[in-house]
Amino acid sequence: MEGNGITEAEARHLVELQDAQVFFAEEVGGQYSDTVGGFSLDVHTGTLHVRITPDFANKAEVDAIAAKHGIDITYDETPWSIAELDAVASAVNAEFGTEGVAATPDYETSTMLVSAPDQATADHVESRITSLSETQAANASGGNQTQTNSGSSNGASIPVSTTIEDLADMPEDKCTDRFHCGGPLRSGISMTVPDGVCSIGFTATAADGSRWAFTAGHCGGRNSMTAHGEQRIGPIRQSFDYRHQSGYPGLDLARARIANSYWLSWPRRGVIFHPGSPDNLGRVTGFISINASYIKGHSVCLGGINVSSSPCGTISGFRNGLVAVKGYDACGGDSGGPWTRNVSGVRLLYGVHSGSDSGCHRNNASKYSYFTPMPLIRTYWNRTLGQQMTIDLG
Numbered sequence: 001m002e003g004n005g006i007t008e009a010e011a012r013h014l015v016e017l018q019d020a021q022v023f024f025a026e027e028v029g030g031q032y033s034d035t036v037g038g039f040s041l042d043v044h045t046g047t048l049h050v051r052i053t054p055d056f057a058n059k060a061e062v063d064a065i066a067a068k069h070g071i072d073i074t075y076d077e078t079p080w081s082i083a084e085l086d087a088v089a090s091a092v093n094a095e096f097g098t099e100g101v102a103a104t105p106d107y108e109t110s111t112m113l114v115s116a117p118d119q120a121t122a123d124h125v126e127s128r129i130t131s132l133s134e135t136q137a138a139n140a141s142g143g144n145q146t147q148t149n150s151g152s153s154n155g156a157s158i159p160v161s162t163t164i165e166d167l168a169d170m171p172e173d174k175c176t177d178r179f180h181c182g183g184p185l186r187s188g189i190s191m192t193v194p195d196g197v198c199s200i201g202f203t204a205t206a207a208d209g210s211r212w213a214f215t216a217g218h219c220g221g222r223n224s225m226t227a228h229g230e231q232r233i234g235p236i237r238q239s240f241d242y243r244h245q246s247g248y249p250g251l252d253l254a255r256a257r258i259a260n261s262y263w264l265s266w267p268r269r270g271v272i273f274h275p276g277s278p279d280n281l282g283r284v285t286g287f288i289s290i291n292a293s294y295i296k297g298h299s300v301c302l303g304g305i306n307v308s309s310s311p312c313g314t315i316s317g318f319r320n321g322l323v324a325v326k327g328y329d330a331c332g333g334d335s336g337g338p339w340t341r342n343v344s345g346v347r348l349l350y351g352v353h354s355g356s357d358s359g360c361h362r363n364n365a366s367k368y369s370y371f372t373p374m375p376l377i378r379t380y381w382n383r384t385l386g387q388q389m390t391i392d393l394g
Contacts, residue, residue, distance in 0.1 A: 220236050
C-alpha cells in the first residue's frame with residue numbers, strides 16, 4: 001500500500017526513526033537542559049538538529065546517545081537553553097495567567113510564543129520577558145554581565161512572537177453518543193458525563209492506591225458522575241479548563257475516581273483500545289516528559305471515540321499552551337482521548353485531546369487539532385495534588 005508518495009515500508013521506517021528521535025530528545029533534553037536548547041528535524045534528510053549553547057561540553061556523551069538510538073544528528077548554536085526558556089515561560093504564566101496569557105517556548109527557534117487577549121497586555125508581557133531574560137543572563141554569568149561564556153549572557157532578550165487571541169475562543173469537542181466496551185478500563189473509549197460523552201485519555205494510580213481515569217476538563221465539572229456503557233466509573237474529583245480558569249494555560253484535564261468494583265476488579269492497567277478488535281489490547285508503554293520532545297514534523301495519532309481509519313497528523317508547534325497537530329480535525333466526543341505514537345502495537349502517550357479547528361473534517365491537510373501535553377499535566381499534579389500520581393503503563 002502506498003500513500004503520500006511513499007511505500008508502506010518507507011512509512012514504517014519513518015515512524016520508527018521518529019520514535020528513536022523522541023527517545024533521544026527525552027534523554028538528552030532531560031540530562032542536559034542547562035546547555036541544550038531544543039531539537040529540530042530536517043524532514044528531507046531525517047537528521048535531527050541539536051541546538052546547543054556556547055557552554056555545551058557534552059558532545060561525546062550526546063554523540064554516544066545518538067548512536068545508541070541509531071539516529072543521525074548535527075549541532076546548531078542557540079543563545080538559550082531549554083532550562084532558561086522553560087524558566088521564563090513558567091514565570092510569565094504564573095504572573096499573567098489570570099489575564100488570559102499563555103507563554104510557550106518554541107525550542108526550534110529559541111522564541112517565546114505568547115498569546116494575549118489584547119495588544120496592551122502583549123506589550124506588557126514582552127517587556128516582562130525582556131526583564132526575565134536579563135535575570136537569566138545574570139544568573140548564567142554569575143552576576144557578571146560582561147562574561148560571555150554562557151549562551152544567555154550576550155545581553156540579548158528572548159525573541160517574542162505574539163498572537164492576539166482570547167483563550168476562551170478555543171473550541172471544544174463533545175457529542176451525544178455512547179459506546180460499550182468490557183474491562184479493563186482503557187484509553188480511547190467513551191466516558192459519558194451528565195451532558196454528553198467524551199473519551200478516556202489514560203488511567204493512573206495514586207500513592208494511596210486509588211485509581212483514576214482522565215479526560216478533558218471541559219467534559220465535566222467537580223462531582224459530575226462518569227460512566228462507560230452501563231457501568232459507572234465514578235465522580236470527577238478535579239477539573240480544570242483553561243478557557244474558564246487561569247494559571248495553567250493549555251490545561252484541559254479532569255480526573256474521575258474509579259469507584260466501581262467492576263472496573264477495579266480488572267488487574268491489567270495501562271492499556272488502550274484497538275479499533276475493530278476489542279480483545280486485542282494495546283499497551284501504553286511510556287509518556288513524553290519534556291516539552292522539547294514535541295518535535296515539529298513528527299507524526300502523532302488520536303485515540304478518540306470518533307476517529308477515522310487514519311487519525312494522524314503532524315506536530316506543528318504550540319498554541320496557547322496546547323500542542324497543535326496539523327492534518328487532522330477531530331470530531332465531537334474525541335475530547336479527552338489520547339494522542340500517541342504507535343509502533344508494533346505499543347504506544348507512547350503524548351497528551352489529552354482538547355479541541356479542533358472547526359470539528360469533524362477528520363483527515364484534512366489544512367485543519368488542526370489541539371491537545372494538552374503530558375509535561376503540563378504532570379506539572380499540574382505536582383502543584384495541586386497532595387500525593388504522587390503514577391500513569392498506568394502496560
